[in-house]
Amino acid sequence: MRMSLIITLSRGVGARAAGAPPSYAPGMTDLDAVQARMAAVYGERDAARGVPATVAWLAEEVGELAKAARKGTRAERLHELGDVLAWLASLANQLDCSLAEAFARYDDGCPRCAATPCACPDRTPGADP
Ligand SMILES: [Zn+2]
Numbered sequence: 001m002r003m004s005l006i007i008t009l010s011r012g013v014g015a016r017a018a019g020a021p022p023s024y025a026p027g028m029t030d031l032d033a034v035q036a037r038m039a040a041v042y043g044e045r046d047a048a049r050g051v052p053a054t055v056a057w058l059a060e061e062v063g064e065l066a067k068a069a070r071k072g073t074r075a076e077r078l079h080e081l082g083d084v085l086a087w088l089a090s091l092a093n094q095l096d097c098s099l100a101e102a103f104a105r106y107d108d109g110c111p112r113c114a115a116t117p118c119a120c121p122d123r124t125p126g127a128d129p
Pocket of ligand 1: 110112120
């Protein structure tokens with residue numbers, strides 16, 4: 001079961017039906033592959049740039065993603081999602097942290113209520129109490 005989920009995800013997001021959420025199983029290591037790819041492509045440059053500049057680039061890319069999410073095309077959204085993930089992976093590499101290890105806090109569901117789906121009250125401003 002778990003292996004089939006991993007294979008499905010490894011084929012890429014385009015393999016799933018439009019609108020369907022990606023499948024997830026605890027312990028998946030796709031994020032390790034993302035970090036390894038970024039380390040191979042940009043590792044030396046990242047180390048020379050340093051953490052503060054990388055954080056600034058990540059923040060700038062998040063701003064561009066926010067704009068694309070609001071009024072961009074699908075292609076623009078994919079571009080910015082990729083850039084944010086790339087900069088996040090670069091930052092994690094420089095901090096000697098594993099994104100997969102960081103995300104493990106969601107392995108048992110919502111970190112706050114431990115339910116899947118989350119059973120916490122909606123804290124979005126303007127949401128019903
Ligand atoms: Zn919750």
